[in-house]
Amino acid sequence: MxxxxxxxxxxxxxxxxxxxxxxxxxxxxxxxxxxxxxxxxxxxxxxxxxxPGALDVHTHLAMPFGGTVSADSYLAGTRAAACGGVTTIFDYPIQHKGETILGVINSKKEILVNEACVDYAFHCCITDLNGGEILEEMERAVEAGITSFKCFLVYKKENMMVDDGTLARLLLRAKELGAIINVHAENPDLIDLNIEKFLAEGKTSAWYHYLSRPEFVEAEADKRAVHWATHLEAPIYIVHMADKEGLEACIEAKKSGHEVYVETCPQYLEFTCDVYKREDGRNFVCSPPMKGKESQEALWEAIKTGFIDTVATDHCPFQSYEKDWGKDNFTKIPNGCAGVENLYPYMLDAANTGKLSFERVVELCSTNPAKIFGCKEKxxxxxxxxxxxxxxxxxxxxxxxxxxxxxxxxxxxxxxxxxxxxxxxxxxxxxxxxxxxxxxxxxxxxxxxxxxxxxxx
The missing domain is CATH 2.30.40.10 (Urease, subunit C, domain 1)
Structure with missing residues (x-):
């Protein structure tokens, strides 16, 4: 041996x-x-x-966003993963209008083949169907080992959002191929309405990032996504769940036998929206934002009762000087926080201090992610x-x-x-x-x- x-x-x-x-x-x-x-x-x-090594099934490495690029390259992010016990990361390359799924994925593979310090997989974010070509290409992507695709129900102005009809088409196509759709659920129209109001009133601190995207703004989109998935009888995976109301909708769907999977992140388990009142509140800006204590308690309860399936990080750090761009205007803060090196240690600490079992941590951070996303050797x-x-x-x-x-x-x-x-x-x-x-x-x-x-x- x-x-x-x-x-x-x-x-x-x-x-x-x-x-x-x-x-x-x-x-x-x-x-x-x-x-x-x-x-x-x-x-x-x-x-x-x-x-078993953890699988962080939600990272954004070297990702262009907010006028910059996330601070961790593929080398740095996978190095950090290794040092936190994460042995496989899933990245989220974004397909834009005119681009193909495999073209985007292969461009990332060319970098990772030289930089990756741990094993890696991809979910591809779909932003445009290219006149239906993407629906056809999904079959070739699944054959190539890309079996999950992401939809944003937000970021309309950034041309990343899909409408309900596109979401439905993708859900049905994924169901047909044995793949799954991951969804970032927030309501962009309510967010834009709130942002317009706060800026007009001169309310520009990081606290208003949270108030522009409060619990019910996320919950509406959670419930809408689950509504379409359950009625179309298609599997769905809700990423970075942070609110009690949306979580409850997922739990009810699960109890009814629907294939709904729920992911949450360590930052929602550790912090509440009060961090946005801090002097360094802009450093905590991510979307969806941390929510209130009631939502946090609901997340922990769902972890303990088995209704949350995975814990991942949404790792998307930015440098402090980039966060400072929004010191006087929260809309200019690049959205994202670090976490890939902290995932397993944080969850294992929760087990070590008696909050849940070590077996449950392994299930959340390793076994369930591997099963849900088809990693048969992990x-x-x-x-x-x-x-x-x-x-x-x-x-x-x-x-x-x-x-x-x-x-x-x-x-x-x-x-x-x-x-x-x-x-x-x-x-x-x-x-x-x-x-x-x-x-x-x-x-x-x-x-x-x-x-x-x-x-x-």
Missing amino acids: DLLIKNGTIVTAKESFVADIGVEGGKIVAIGKDLVGETDKVVDATGKLVL GSLAIGKDADIVIYDKEKDFTVHVENMHSDYDHTIWEGKELHGYPVQTYVRGNLVYDHGDFVGKPGLGRFVKREAKINL
Whole structure:
């Protein structure tokens, strides 16, 4: 064997048990007590947890937005992912009018083949059907391993929004192909109405970013998206859920047997809209914004009861000087925050402090994302799976500072966050990429994950 991890507590979505894991050729080849045999490298994980690598299925790396480009390149973002125990990232390339799905995807692959420090996949954002050509091309995209597509119900002025008819066509086409549509749900007309009012009144601080996109503005679009998906009997995945009312609509649809999946993000679990009243409130501006305490409590309850399926980050950081563009006008603040390196440590800290189980964290951050998005070789520690492995020390205390992160941004909303327990090693297909605080992998190690259509939970 190439690698033998001994005496750790293996955590799956269903159970935990002490065993050894043997790795050869990038795959898990053995799990059991007291494994023996010729081994190149032995790691003693006594007293530590051994987890499947996380899948962050929502990142925006090197993404043009708000007059700039998100601060993390593909190299920096995947390096940070590795150092937080994320072994596969999903990026969101955006197709614009006249562009093809595979053309956009292949242009990103050309960069990632040299820069990726962890494995990677794509959801393609569809903004224009190109007279129906995109509906035809979706079949070729699915055959190429792109089995999920995103629709924005917002960003009308940026020419990224789809109307209800386009959403319906995409839902039906995805259903036909065994693919799934991801939806960013907010109502752009209400947002524009609120923004016009606040600017006219001279209300320009970051607090009005939240007030322009309050709970009910997100909830309306959540409910509309779920309405179309359930009546068309098509699967749907709601990204970055942040509000109680929209969440409740998803839960009701789930209870009725509809294929509705819900993602939330660590920032909505940790922060409320009160951050926008802070002096540095502009640094927390993202869309949808953090909401009130009632919504936050509803998200945590849905995590505990199983009605939220995944936790991902919407990682889209910008530099502080770019955030400062909106110091006197919240509409000029580039929308997005950091998170890819904080996802797994944050959720595992919640387990380590008794808020939920370690098995549930694995389910939310690894197993469910892999199943929903067709990553058959990811998401669990089992024989035949990729050896994407995280070793976690429950006793290691860690405080987040921008200086000990591994991205290219100059600030983080997680500054000063204290965590009890932290990853000490990350392996991608058996390759050590993170070791006790240091990135030890190499750009270009990551591989494209070709996904399968229609894997049911």
